[in-house]
Amino acid sequence: MLKPIQKEPSVNESERILSSIATNTFFSLWCYPSLFRSAGKGKELIDLTVYFDNTLILFSDKGHVKFQAHSEINLAWSRWYRGAVKESAKQLHAAESFVRNHPDKIFLNSKLEDPFPFDLTNPRLKIHLIAVTRGIGEHAKRFFDTIKPGSSGTLGYYYQVPEKTLLEKPFFVGDVDQEKTFVHVLDESGIHLLLEELATPADFIHYLEVKEKAIREQKLLLSAGEEETLGFYLQEDGDRGFGDIQNLPENKGNFFAIPEGEWEHYRRTVAYALRHQHKVKARLWNEITARFADCIVDARVGEGRDLPFLTHSNAVQVLASENVHSSSCLASTLFEKFDSVPKGIRSSRSVQSLSNPGRMYVFVFFPWDDKYKSYEEYRQDRTACMQLYAHVARYKFQKAREILILGADTKGSPGGSETIFAIDASVPLSSEERVAAQKIMNTYKILDNISEKRVKTPDQPKNIGRNDPCPCGSTRKYKKCCLIKGMQ
Known part of the structure; x- marks a missing residue:
C-alpha cells in the first residue's frame, strides 16, 4: 500500500529557497531537503538531495558567508573562499562518500524511521555535486567594475589551475579538487538562472554532464561567468533539443575559453526566442507531471493504490524525463487533440518523443456517459480501455522500446483526471499476442486509423x-x- 512521503523541512531560509526553486524543476517526487544518515547519530547528509533516473545531485548551501570587505582584497577573498567554497566541497565529498559506501543507510528524517525511497545501490549511479554560495555578487560587481565598468557581478571561473592561483584571483573559482568528483560552484544568480532556463530534470542533468566533460576532458580553461557558460551551451547543437560545449577543432586540443557576452548575445538570437516559446508550452506538460508527482508523494493516487512506490514513480519519471523541446511538442499535441475531440467521442493521438528515441506516447481521450453511477466507475472503464490501447500500441509500434499510455477525460466530463502507465515494449510480441492485438484493433476500432504527429524542432x-x-x-x-x- 502506497504511503505518504514524510520529508524533513529545510533548516533555514536559504535552504528553503533552494529547495523551492529546485522542486520547480525536479518536482516533489525527486527533491528531498535534509536527508539523514544512520551513522553518526542521525547526522544530516547534505542540505538538498535530488534523485532522478539513477542520477543523484547533492547540494550544499552555506547561506551568506560573510565577506570581510574592510580587509585587503586578496585576504578577504581567500577567507571567503575557504569558508564558502572549500567547506561546501568538503561537505559534498563526504556526503558522496557516504552514499557510495552506505547507500542503504540514508533516511528521510532525523528519527531514521523512513528510508530513502529510491535504490542507490546501483554501481552505475551518477553523482553530481553543487555548492551554492550567496551574498557575494555585490562584492564581485564592485571589484570587477574597478577593472571594467558594467560587470554583471557573477563569479568567474578559472579551471585547470591550482588553488594557489585561485586565491590570488578574487572572485574566480575553479575545479576545487581535480582528484575528486567535480564540484559546480554557483552563486545565487547562477543557480536561479540554471534552474529557470534548464527547466526539466533532463535539461539540467545534461548540462552538468556536458560542462563537467568540457572541463575535465576537453580543456575548458576559463569562463567569464555561469551565464556565459550557459549561453555558449544553448547556442550549440547537442542533438535532440539539448545544447553542447565543444572545443573547436582548430584549437588542436589546446585550452579554450568562454568569453564575456555569450549570454547577452544568445538572448538576441532567434534561437533564444524559440526556446522561450518552448519553455512556455513545456510548463503545461510540467503541470501534468507535477500533479502526478504530488499525488504519489501524498499517497493520493486514483488507481493502483496497492502498487509499490517505485512502480508509480517509474511511470511518472517517463513524463519528467522529456527535455524542454520535447515537453513543449508533447504538450502542444496533447492539448490540440483535446480541443478537437467532439463531446461524447472516444479518440486518441500517438506521438514520438523528440528527446528519447524509441519512446512512443498514446494519448487516449475517453468520454463520460450518463450510464455511469459514479466517477470512480468511469475511471475503471477508462483504465480498461487504456489497457486495450496498450495491447494494440505494442503491435502498431513495433520499433518502439517504451510506450506510455495517458488517459484523460474529454470536454464536458464531470471530473477532471489523468491516468498513466508505462509499458516495456523491448520484448517482441509472440504470434498469439499479435493475433489478439489485431482482433482488439478491428473489434474496438483502436489505432486502426492512426493520427500520429511527428514533429521536428526548429533548431539551427x-x-x-x-x-x-x-x-x-x-x-x-x-x-x-x-x-x-x-x-x-
Whole structure:
C-alpha cells in the first residue's frame, strides 16, 4: 500500500529557497531537503538531495558567508573562499562518500524511521555535486567594475589551475579538487538562472554532464561567468533539443575559453526566442507531471493504490524525463487533440518523443456517459480501455522500446483526471499476442486509423556550428548572421 512521503523541512531560509526553486524543476517526487544518515547519530547528509533516473545531485548551501570587505582584497577573498567554497566541497565529498559506501543507510528524517525511497545501490549511479554560495555578487560587481565598468557581478571561473592561483584571483573559482568528483560552484544568480532556463530534470542533468566533460576532458580553461557558460551551451547543437560545449577543432586540443557576452548575445538570437516559446508550452506538460508527482508523494493516487512506490514513480519519471523541446511538442499535441475531440467521442493521438528515441506516447481521450453511477466507475472503464490501447500500441509500434499510455477525460466530463502507465515494449510480441492485438484493433476500432504527429524542432541547421560560415552565403559566421535576430 502506497504511503505518504514524510520529508524533513529545510533548516533555514536559504535552504528553503533552494529547495523551492529546485522542486520547480525536479518536482516533489525527486527533491528531498535534509536527508539523514544512520551513522553518526542521525547526522544530516547534505542540505538538498535530488534523485532522478539513477542520477543523484547533492547540494550544499552555506547561506551568506560573510565577506570581510574592510580587509585587503586578496585576504578577504581567500577567507571567503575557504569558508564558502572549500567547506561546501568538503561537505559534498563526504556526503558522496557516504552514499557510495552506505547507500542503504540514508533516511528521510532525523528519527531514521523512513528510508530513502529510491535504490542507490546501483554501481552505475551518477553523482553530481553543487555548492551554492550567496551574498557575494555585490562584492564581485564592485571589484570587477574597478577593472571594467558594467560587470554583471557573477563569479568567474578559472579551471585547470591550482588553488594557489585561485586565491590570488578574487572572485574566480575553479575545479576545487581535480582528484575528486567535480564540484559546480554557483552563486545565487547562477543557480536561479540554471534552474529557470534548464527547466526539466533532463535539461539540467545534461548540462552538468556536458560542462563537467568540457572541463575535465576537453580543456575548458576559463569562463567569464555561469551565464556565459550557459549561453555558449544553448547556442550549440547537442542533438535532440539539448545544447553542447565543444572545443573547436582548430584549437588542436589546446585550452579554450568562454568569453564575456555569450549570454547577452544568445538572448538576441532567434534561437533564444524559440526556446522561450518552448519553455512556455513545456510548463503545461510540467503541470501534468507535477500533479502526478504530488499525488504519489501524498499517497493520493486514483488507481493502483496497492502498487509499490517505485512502480508509480517509474511511470511518472517517463513524463519528467522529456527535455524542454520535447515537453513543449508533447504538450502542444496533447492539448490540440483535446480541443478537437467532439463531446461524447472516444479518440486518441500517438506521438514520438523528440528527446528519447524509441519512446512512443498514446494519448487516449475517453468520454463520460450518463450510464455511469459514479466517477470512480468511469475511471475503471477508462483504465480498461487504456489497457486495450496498450495491447494494440505494442503491435502498431513495433520499433518502439517504451510506450506510455495517458488517459484523460474529454470536454464536458464531470471530473477532471489523468491516468498513466508505462509499458516495456523491448520484448517482441509472440504470434498469439499479435493475433489478439489485431482482433482488439478491428473489434474496438483502436489505432486502426492512426493520427500520429511527428514533429521536428526548429533548431539551427544540422552540422552548422555557430562559428562556421553562414549557410545563407554571406561571408559572416553563422552566429553573426542568420542566427541573430533580425533587429539588433
